[in-house]
Amino acid sequence: MQSNETILAVNHLKINFNTYAGKVKAIRDVSFDLKKGETLAIVGESGSGKTVTTRSIMGMLANNAVVDGGNIQFHDKDVLKMSERELENLRGAQIAQIFQDPMTSLDPTMRIGRQIAEPLMIHKGVKKEKAMAQALEMMKLVGITDAENRINDYPHQFSGGMRQRIVIAIALINYPEILIADEPTTALDVTIQAQILNLMRELQDKISTSIIFITHDLGVVAGMADRVAVMYAGKIVEYGTVDEIFYNPKHPYTWGLLSSMPTLDTNSAELASIPGTPPDLLDPPKGDAFAPRNPYALKIDTEQEPPFFKVSDTHYAATWLLHPDAPKVTPPDQIIKRQEKFAEMQKAALAKAQHHQIEEEEEQQ
Amino acid sequence: MELDNAKKVLEVKHLKQYFNVGKRDEVKAVDDISFDIYEGETFGLVGESGSGKTTTGRAIIHLYTPTSGSIKFNNQEIIGLKDHQKMQQFRRDMQMIFQDPYASLNPRMKVKDIVAEGIDINHLAKDDADRSKQVADLLATVGLNRDHASRYPHEFSGGQRQRIGIARALAVQPKFIIADEPISALDVSIQAQVVNLLKQLQRERKLTFLFIAHDLSMVKYISDRIGVLHYGRMLEVGTSDEVYNHPLHDYTRSLLSAVPVPDPEYERTRTQIKYDPKYEDGSKKRELVEIVPHHFVQCSQDEIPMYQERAKEMGLSVK
Ligand SMILES: Nc1ncnc2c1ncn2[C@@H]1O[C@H](COP(=O)(O)OP(=O)(O)OP(=O)(O)O)[C@@H](O)[C@H]1O
Ligand SMILES: Nc1ncnc2c1ncn2[C@@H]1O[C@H](COP(=O)(O)OP(=O)(O)OP(=O)(O)O)[C@@H](O)[C@H]1O
Ligand SMILES: [Mg+2]
Ligand SMILES: [Mg+2]
Numbered sequence: 001m002q003s004n005e006t007i008l009a010v011n012h013l014k015i016n017f018n019t020y021a022g023k024v025k026a027i028r029d030v031s032f033d034l035k036k037g038e039t040l041a042i043v044g045e046s047g048s049g050k051t052v053t054t055r056s057i058m059g060m061l062a063n064n065a066v067v068d069g070g071n072i073q074f075h076d077k078d079v080l081k082m083s084e085r086e087l088e089n090l091r092g093a094q095i096a097q098i099f100q101d102p103m104t105s106l107d108p109t110m111r112i113g114r115q116i117a118e119p120l121m122i123h124k125g126v127k128k129e130k131a132m133a134q135a136l137e138m139m140k141l142v143g144i145t146d147a148e149n150r151i152n153d154y155p156h157q158f159s160g161g162m163r164q165r166i167v168i169a170i171a172l173i174n175y176p177e178i179l180i181a182d183e184p185t186t187a188l189d190v191t192i193q194a195q196i197l198n199l200m201r202e203l204q205d206k207i208s209t210s211i212i213f214i215t216h217d218l219g220v221v222a223g224m225a226d227r228v229a230v231m232y233a234g235k236i237v238e239y240g241t242v243d244e245i246f247y248n249p250k251h252p253y254t255w256g257l258l259s260s261m262p263t264l265d266t267n268s269a270e271l272a273s274i275p276g277t278p279p280d281l282l283d284p285p286k287g288d289a290f291a292p293r294n295p296y297a298l299k300i301d302t303e304q305e306p307p308f309f310k311v312s313d314t315h316y317a318a319t320w321l322l323h324p325d326a327p328k329v330t331p332p333d334q335i336i337k338r339q340e341k342f343a344e345m346q347k348a349a350l351a352k353a354q355h356h357q358i359e360e361e362e363e364q365q
Numbered sequence: 366m367e368l369d370n371a372k373k374v375l376e377v378k379h380l381k382q383y384f385n386v387g388k389r390d391e392v393k394a395v396d397d398i399s400f401d402i403y404e405g406e407t408f409g410l411v412g413e414s415g416s417g418k419t420t421t422g423r424a425i426i427h428l429y430t431p432t433s434g435s436i437k438f439n440n441q442e443i444i445g446l447k448d449h450q451k452m453q454q455f456r457r458d459m460q461m462i463f464q465d466p467y468a469s470l471n472p473r474m475k476v477k478d479i480v481a482e483g484i485d486i487n488h489l490a491k492d493d494a495d496r497s498k499q500v501a502d503l504l505a506t507v508g509l510n511r512d513h514a515s516r517y518p519h520e521f522s523g524g525q526r527q528r529i530g531i532a533r534a535l536a537v538q539p540k541f542i543i544a545d546e547p548i549s550a551l552d553v554s555i556q557a558q559v560v561n562l563l564k565q566l567q568r569e570r571k572l573t574f575l576f577i578a579h580d581l582s583m584v585k586y587i588s589d590r591i592g593v594l595h596y597g598r599m600l601e602v603g604t605s606d607e608v609y610n611h612p613l614h615d616y617t618r619s620l621l622s623a624v625p626v627p628d629p630e631y632e633r634t635r636t637q638i639k640y641d642p643k644y645e646d647g648s649k650k651r652e653l654v655e656i657v658p659h660h661f662v663q664c665s666q667d668e669i670p671m672y673q674e675r676a677k678e679m680g681l682s683v684k
Contacts, residue, residue: 045552045553045554046523046552046555160414188414189413189414189579190413190579190581190620190623190624190625191413191619191620191623192413192414193623193625194623194625194637197625198637216552216553217553217625218553218627219582219624219625219626219627219632220625221627222625222626222627222628222629222631222632223625223629223632223635242629243629243630246627246628246629247629256554257553257554258627260553260554260556260557261553261557261582261627262582262583262585262586270561270564271557271560271561271586272557273554273555273557273558273561274554274557275558277522277524341630345630
């Protein structure tokens with residue numbers, strides 16, 4: 001379960017890529033932290049920097065990447081300063097990762113039992129027999145039926161959903177402190193997706209791993225996340241609890257993202273869409289990078305980058321609209337409906353709290 | 366949409382598409398399905414991976430020769446059609462948009478030649494100037510500009526590539542478009558752009574769509590009617606409101622209960638319905654039966670009363 005203990009802190013991370021065309025400024029000052037046992041979802045447009053951010057946490061950046069500033073604290077150590085040996089141990093034992101395509105993380109020539117057992121043998125020095133027994137347990141835990149008979153099968157003998165379960169088994173065999181899941185269910189259909197998500201939730205409860213979950217399916221985010229960070233053009237533009245982001249979003253990019261997805265009861269003639277294309281990170285625009293596509297852009301957006309404004313202790317958004325002197329704007333209809341729901345939820349929470357207080361006072365008397 | 370008086374443009378009857386027939390690894394990818402599509406509507410086809418959605422689309426557009434069954438397009442039987450001219454007309458009238466905007470465009474062809482492929486094959490341009498004008502108009506229609514005509518596919522984003530694919534399909538002035546997962550490979554915000562474009566084109570050109578997708582909220586949003594496929598069989602057909610709000614078949618209920626909704630409160634209380642395939646076992650002959658007007662469920666004669674009962678429980682008037 002969630003606690004307040006921070007196990008990972010990313011501070012002012014900046015990453016560039018050297019390319020023929022010039023310097024791609026992929027990560028432009030990103031900070032966030034991760035608490036023990038929580039699920040943090042990172043959402044945002046294609047190319048906004050989600051994968052690069054998490055790869056830097058694993059110490060797995062491409063050769064042409066240059067860290068231009070910042071640090072990544074994991075147990076009073078900076079991941080960015082770790083040696084290759086330290087990183088190998090980090091990846092094998094403490095931070096694990098699963099990707100969209102399970103085949104990229106599986107060895108097609110190795111029996112799956114052996115693949116699941118290997119991290120235990122390498123990083124924990126567990127003897128083969130014992131490791132294989134634990135692998136079998138793990139296979140059962142992730143719901144592979146008839147595990148005893150399938151332990152010697154190869155990856156191609158499994159369906160896509162089953163392969164992703166095997167990848168999860170490999171990732172979790174060492175009970176990592178952090179699991180990074182980069183679009184783990186995007187290639188799966190809803191039925192299999194639901195099974196995998198349930199499995200991740202169950203396992204998280206059992207071994208209280210923290211999860212960083214990257215997806216562009218906001219439905220999945222709503223069901224999985226405790227907190228959400230919204231990225232745009234190499235920056236986090238808004239973060240908060242899942243309720244704050246879904247019911248009380250403040251950044252116009254978050255508004256656009258939430259409105260462009262139909263829910264099962266969207267009936268309007270047209271879906272809201274974010275016009276235009278993402279900015280060129282070779283030469284990011286001055287000011288707020290979202291301004292050219294933002295129907296709510298202010299003059300200052302094209303001149304000066306907005307700082308984070310505080311919405312609550314847990315909720316921050318980088319938009320000039322939150323400045324006390326900014327004009328009042330009316331968000332899209334869908335967002336207004338969401339905000340109304342937020343107001344109701346807060347009222348209900350308040351009433352409940354007062355009710356408790358009265359009960360307690362009565363008890364004391 | 367007034368279904369009682371609507372005109373059927375496509376009638377699929379007892380369509381079977383088997384692969385590797387007679388071999389050990391025979392696959393009944395599509396196994397005896399029947400449905401109609403009305404003029405001007407969007408018919409959504411949903412179902413899990415491997416249920417036969419793509420195979421159905423490919424069989425209809427005649428990329429495969431079906432194992433058996435009948436496919437009528439505007440009252441013309443397509444299976445076994447020998448008349449060359451009629452076949453060519455059919456190939457113009459029905460176009461397909463593919464899932465992968467990267468793989469479906471030839472990387473060595475300029476955008477204008479990709480878009481004009483159908484114009485050239487069908488000799489639809491009077492001369493070069495006319496061809497260029499048609500291409501420019503098509504690009505404008507899908508929200509690209511004429512400068513894009515001389516570029517190559519790799520210079521475009523996923524959403525733009527999908528627009529090129531749509532422009533290519535529109536070039537021969539089709540009446541019917543099969544869209545197989547046209548937005549699955551795109552970013553959420555770009556998905557909305559492409560869906561809006563498809564809807565706008567449908568209004569302007571009176572197009573009929575067969576829309577295949579596994580994102581059920583998007584299918585619900587875009588479709589007038591929906592068919593649910595499972596293991597190559599059609600289990601339920603009805604208007605999208607009916608199928609989503611009053612699903613009758615256990616499989617549909619289970620499938621819908623698995624759809625994640627972008628609403629945390631809803632997600633916290635969502636209970637997923639486990640599927641028990643007892644009404645799909647091979648022991649009985651089952652066909653689509655109209656339980657509620659225009660709402661069909663695959664069942665055997667003795668299962669009809671049960672579905673009628675379910676419909677009544679949900680306040681529907683039974684046929
Ligand atoms: N090795 C590299 N060389 C040059 N640019 C790179 C490299 N890797 C990533 N980038 C660029 O960095 C930016 C961020 O990429 P990243 O893969 O993190 O995006 P993302 O948010 O994960 O997108 P998606 O949703 O498509 O996976 C993009 O502009 C991308 O083109
Ligand atoms: N050319 C082929 N030869 C043999 N089997 C095939 C062929 N094409 C499809 N199949 C099989 O037919 C079944 C239906 O496949 P199809 O591609 O129609 O499914 P789908 O519903 O489109 O799935 P997805 O959502 O994954 O695209 C699957 O079992 C598939 O493996
Ligand atoms: Mg990525
Ligand atoms: Mg398919």
